Amino acid sequence: MTIGLFHYLALGAALFSIGVIGVVTRRNAIGVLIGVELILNAANVNLVGFSRYSGGLDAQVFVIFVIVLAAAEAAVALAIILQLFEKRSDIDVDRARGLRG
Amino acid sequence: MREFNVALAAPEWILSATILVVLFQDARTRWDNKGGLGRTTWLGLLLATGCAMLQGWFVDTPATAFLGHYGVDGFSIVCKAIFGATALFVMAMADTWLKRVDRGHGEFRLLALMATLGMFFVCSVRDFAGLFVSLELITVSFYCLTAFKRNDERAIEAGIKYVVLGALATAFLLLGIAFIYGATESLWFHKIALTEASDGVGGNAALLEFGLLLTVLGLCFKIAAVPFQVWTPDVYEGAASPVTAFLSMGSKAAGFVLLLKVVRACLGPDGDAGIILATGAWAGLFALIAAATMLYGNLGALWQGNMKRLLGYSSIGHAGYVLMGVLAFNEAGFAAVVYYLMAYLFTVLGVFAVVIIVNGALRSHAITDYAGLGRKSPFLALVLTCGLLSLAGVPPMAGFFGKFLVFQAVVQLGTPVAYTVAFVGAAGVVVSMYYYLCVVKQLYMVEAPEGDTRLDGLVVAKPLKAVLWVCLIGIFVLGFLVQPFVAMAQDAAEALMAAR
Amino acid sequence: MLPFLLAEANQPRDWLPVLVLLLLAVGLAAVQLLISWLLGKRGETNEFKDSPYECGIEPVGDAHTRFSVKFYLVAVLFILFDIEVVFLYPWAVHFGGGEPDGVIFQERPDLLGFLFFEMLVFLAVLFLGWYWVVKKKALDWERV
Numbered sequence: 001m002t003i004g005l006f007h008y009l010a011l012g013a014a015l016f017s018i019g020v021i022g023v024v025t026r027r028n029a030i031g032v033l034i035g036v037e038l039i040l041n042a043a044n045v046n047l048v049g050f051s052r053y054s055g056g057l058d059a060q061v062f063v064i065f066v067i068v069l070a071a072a073e074a075a076v077a078l079a080i081i082l083q084l085f086e087k088r089s090d091i092d093v094d095r096a097r098g099l100r101g
Numbered sequence: 102m103r104e105f106n107v108a109l110a111a112p113e114w115i116l117s118a119t120i121l122v123v124l125f126q127d128a129r130t131r132w133d134n135k136g137g138l139g140r141t142t143w144l145g146l147l148l149a150t151g152c153a154m155l156q157g158w159f160v161d162t163p164a165t166a167f168l169g170h171y172g173v174d175g176f177s178i179v180c181k182a183i184f185g186a187t188a189l190f191v192m193a194m195a196d197t198w199l200k201r202v203d204r205g206h207g208e209f210r211l212l213a214l215m216a217t218l219g220m221f222f223v224c225s226v227r228d229f230a231g232l233f234v235s236l237e238l239i240t241v242s243f244y245c246l247t248a249f250k251r252n253d254e255r256a257i258e259a260g261i262k263y264v265v266l267g268a269l270a271t272a273f274l275l276l277g278i279a280f281i282y283g284a285t286e287s288l289w290f291h292k293i294a295l296t297e298a299s300d301g302v303g304g305n306a307a308l309l310e311f312g313l314l315l316t317v318l319g320l321c322f323k324i325a326a327v328p329f330q331v332w333t334p335d336v337y338e339g340a341a342s343p344v345t346a347f348l349s350m351g352s353k354a355a356g357f358v359l360l361l362k363v364v365r366a367c368l369g370p371d372g373d374a375g376i377i378l379a380t381g382a383w384a385g386l387f388a389l390i391a392a393a394t395m396l397y398g399n400l401g402a403l404w405q406g407n408m409k410r411l412l413g414y415s416s417i418g419h420a421g422y423v424l425m426g427v428l429a430f431n432e433a434g435f436a437a438v439v440y441y442l443m444a445y446l447f448t449v450l451g452v453f454a455v456v457i458i459v460n461g462a463l464r465s466h467a468i469t470d471y472a473g474l475g476r477k478s479p480f481l482a483l484v485l486t487c488g489l490l491s492l493a494g495v496p497p498m499a500g501f502f503g504k505f506l507v508f509q510a511v512v513q514l515g516t517p518v519a520y521t522v523a524f525v526g527a528a529g530v531v532v533s534m535y536y537y538l539c540v541v542k543q544l545y546m547v548e549a550p551e552g553d554t555r556l557d558g559l560v561v562a563k564p565l566k567a568v569l570w571v572c573l574i575g576i577f578v579l580g581f582l583v584q585p586f587v588a589m590a591q592d593a594a595e596a597l598m599a600a601r
Numbered sequence: 602m603l604p605f606l607l608a609e610a611n612q613p614r615d616w617l618p619v620l621v622l623l624l625l626a627v628g629l630a631a632v633q634l635l636i637s638w639l640l641g642k643r644g645e646t647n648e649f650k651d652s653p654y655e656c657g658i659e660p661v662g663d664a665h666t667r668f669s670v671k672f673y674l675v676a677v678l679f680i681l682f683d684i685e686v687v688f689l690y691p692w693a694v695h696f697g698g699g700e701p702d703g704v705i706f707q708e709r710p711d712l713l714g715f716l717f718f719e720m721l722v723f724l725a726v727l728f729l730g731w732y733w734v735v736k737k738k739a740l741d742w743e744r745v
Contacts, residue, residue: 016276023269032265039272046279054286059279062230062288064687066275069237071684073268075677076241080248080260082673087254105715124729128736 008049015042029081033074040070106166109173110225112153112181116218119145120211127207135206139196142210146192146217150185153178153221163596169289170231175596177224179439179589180358183446184220187351188213190450190572193564194343194457201461202250209249216242216351223355229278229288232359236274236323239355240267243348247340259339266332267322274319280312281367290366291600313367314386320363323356326420327393334401337413342460345409346453349416354442357423361435364427365597384514387428388522395421395529402536408456408466411536412449415492418529419445422507425522429510435594437506440587444491444499444579451572452488454565455481462555468540473549477556482544484569491576493537494530499579504530506587674739685727692720 015038022035044063051059107114123141130137156162156178163174191213199206219238226232244267248260278288284305285293293309322329337345368383398418405411419441426438456466458481463470475482491498508526511519549556561569579586696716706713734740 012279019272029261029265033268036265036268036272039269040275043272043275043279046276047282050279050283050286054283056286058230058288059282061691062233064691065230065234068684068687069234069241071680072241073237073244073264073271075681076244077264077268078673078677080244080257080264083248083251084254084257084261087257121726121729124733128733 005049005053008045008052012042012046012049015039015045029084030078033077033081037070037074040066104168106164109160109164109166110171112149112156112185113218113221113225115145115149115152116214116221119149120214120218123207123211123214127211130207132204132206138207138210142192142214143189145214146185146188149217149221150182150189153181153185163600165227170227171225172227172600173225174600176361176439176593176600177596179593180224180354180442181221183354183442184217184224184351187347187354187446187450188217188220190446190454190568191343191347191351193568194346194450194454197461197562197565198341198343198457205249209246212242212246212249213347216246216347220351220355223358226359226362227290229281229290232362233275233278236355236359237271239352240271240323243267243344243352246344246347247336249344250341253339255339256341257339259336262332262339263336266329270319270322270329272319273315277312277315277317277319280308280315282312284309284312290362293366309367313363316363317360317386317390320356320360321390324353324360324420324423325394325417326424327390327397330394330397330417330420333417334405334410334413337416338407338409338466342409342453342457345412346450346457349412349449349453350446353416353420354445357427357438357442360427361438361597362600364430365435365600368430384428384430384516384518387424388518391421391424391428392522392525393421394418394424395526397421399529399532399536403532405536406468408468408471408540410466411468411540412452412456415533415536416449418533419492421529422504422526425511425526426507428522429514429519431510432591432594432598433506433513434510435597436587436590437503437510439590439593440506440579441503443586443590444503444576447572447575447579448488448491448498448500451484451569451576452492454568454572455485455488458559458561458565459556462559468543469547470555471540471543472547473544473553474556475545477549478559480569481559481561484573486541486544487573487576489537489540491580493534495534497577497580499576502580502583502587506590672742675742678734678739682727682731688723689720692716696720 019035019038019042022038023032024035026032026035044066047059047063047066051057051063119141122145123138126138126141127135156173157175160173162178163172165172192210195209195213199209202209216239219235219242222231222235222238226235244260244264247263248257250256281293282288287293318328321327322332325333336348340348395418398414398416398421402411402414402418405414423438423441423445426434426441428434429437459471459474460466471485474485487498491500494501494504504526508523511523511526696713
């Protein structure tokens with residue numbers, strides 16, 4: 001059995017589906033964030049897979065940038081979520097509804 | 102070394118150096134001595150904007166640098182001028198606003214500068230990797246800016262909503278880029294062309310279209326268009342007013358610049374060399390997004406009692422109008438988009454300047470509190486009125502001509518879809534007239550309640566006064582002296598079309 | 602494992618290792634349960650048997666203690682600076698220390714100085730960020 005591009009794409013699709021389910025069903029802000037990170041990694045797996053089977057290296061370099069940016073994004077998101085937690089000891093996104101109208 | 106052509110990126114170098122100097126200054130000074138940061142920021146922004154504009158005369162366009170990853174052409178120069186002006190206006194508003202905040206001056210200026218740097222890069226990127234990195238630079242800076250008032254629960258809540266939706270949109274965008282790369286084996290905008298199926302990935306055209314769909318959806322978050330528009334009113338209300346102003350102009354325009362580049366790279370009315378035909382389903386999709394966005398924004402704005410929420414919904418509506426220009430997929434449409442953004446710059450920032458001044462006195466954004474402004478502060482009321490009328494698209498103002506060009510570009514297509522979108526847009530304009538005029542009525546026809554002296558004797562700081570005047574003049578210049586600016590927008594659109 | 606993902610593994614005997622692994626896992630668990638059921642004495646419970654540690658100190662408080670927020674800030678900053686190293690690896694591999702067997706040296710020797718300078722700039726920017734963090738006392742968790 002050889003591993004082909006299809007396997008990378010299948011892994012990417014699985015990660016994407018798990019991530020979307022996480023984003024949709026989680027009410028905890030950190031849970032939602034984890035779901036988003038899974039989708040980002042699904043895209044990373046796809047990029048690396050395509051890059052491996054098309055001969056170009058540019059997408060693999062791009063993935064390194066994506067990893068760093070995802071870390072920066074997660075750090076900022078965690079900081080904001082933590083601030084909300086300090087304010088109301090609760091990070092349920094469904095209960096964040098002070099702004100409506 | 103010539104292929105690196107380092108000097109071409111001078112505006113970005115200046116901005117980067119400014120960021121580093123401000124970072125250093127911020128580390129060296131005490132919290133109550135941040136005046137120097139403001140001066141450095143101003144100097145850096147002025148130099149960078151001036152340098153970007155000078156490139157229009159002194160650079161033989163189109164030129165590329167960094168092995169072709171960075172490009173300067175007529176389109177990028179006009180867009181950089183727009184972003185530079187936006188940043189300068191916002192910095193003038195922030196100067197006034199920061200006086201009410203005792204901590205975090207350095208952080209605010211740094212984040213605003215980084216967002217501006219991202220916007221400058223957005224104009225010059227020539228591949229999807231650059232697109233993603235520059236977009237993230239803007240987005241992450243705005244996450245922090247939105248939640249900047251960290252003791253204010255509403256700001257934090259706005260920040261959470263922006264981060265969660267923004268991260269999701271980013272993930273979609275990246276997935277779209279991955280599929281486009283899979284279909285075309287290239288991250289370059291100008292090399293997008295379908296390749297032969299590799300290792301059993303059948304249906305490359307479908308893969309490319311699916312990737313493009315996800316990319317466009319991801320960009321819809323930045324421009325506040327359906328289906329990623331729900332954050333807009335909440336974030337506009339919760340974030341500090343200068344941030345909201347920056348968000349409504351800078352972030353949105355950056356989204357449109359990238360959307361234009363991606364659309365130009367992947368779609369074409371002529372269907373040349375492997376790009377997808379921009380007719381049929383794609384025109385329908387953009388028409389659907391534009392129509393839904395205009396309806397959502399304009400109908401949602403009808404029953405808003407809060408000025409910033411109203412502007413949030415109105416900003417969604419305007420994203421719909423600009424999308425009409427995108428969906429024309431031709432030079433006229435793209436020129437209309439550029440002109441619309443120029444007009445929107447003066448219009449929306451003028452309105453926000455007034456909102457910041459009034460909020461400084463009122464500590465409230467309720468529209469009913471604006472009662473009597475026309476008598477108490479005629480100049481502010483005049484700028485606000487002109488801004489709102491320009492947003493509504495009343496003839497002698499800048500906004501009218503933006504809308505006119507957009508509608509013209511769409512109607513000239515002559516397809517049923519185009520007529521339908523134009524009709525929905527026209528209906529949106531009529532609806533928007535109502536809620537903008539309601540605010541104007543509040544300014545002039547309603548008297549402030551007895552004993553309410555909060556709006557008496559408003560003092561406007563000098564930089565803000567300059568912003569007000571420039572915006573007021575800009576609104577009328579872009580409404581009367583249309584020709585040179587239309588020519589500029591057409592040159593930009595021509596450069597964009599030639600970029601393939 | 603989903604069979605449709607593995608286009609080549611369509612013969613039943615290709616799946617034999619998976620079957621063996623499954624049987625082994627289930628069997629081992631079952632045998633262990635069976636042994637404890639056979640050898641253990643049942644029905645003898647008392648206070649000491651039910652306590653987390655039969656001998657030693659009684660546990661105090663909740664096992665789910667919350668860490669202080671100040672550690673979080675340090676952790677996030679650590680991750681940010683840690684992840685920047687990712688940019689160094691590809692550079693180091695291609696730069697090859699400027700040695701004649703490095704990729705850059707063989708393909709673009711004229712760029713050696715430029716690429717070295719670029720990495721210096723990157724590190725300088727990173728260092729300036731670290732200096733800012735230290736000056737803002739973000740790493741100073743006694744103070745927070």
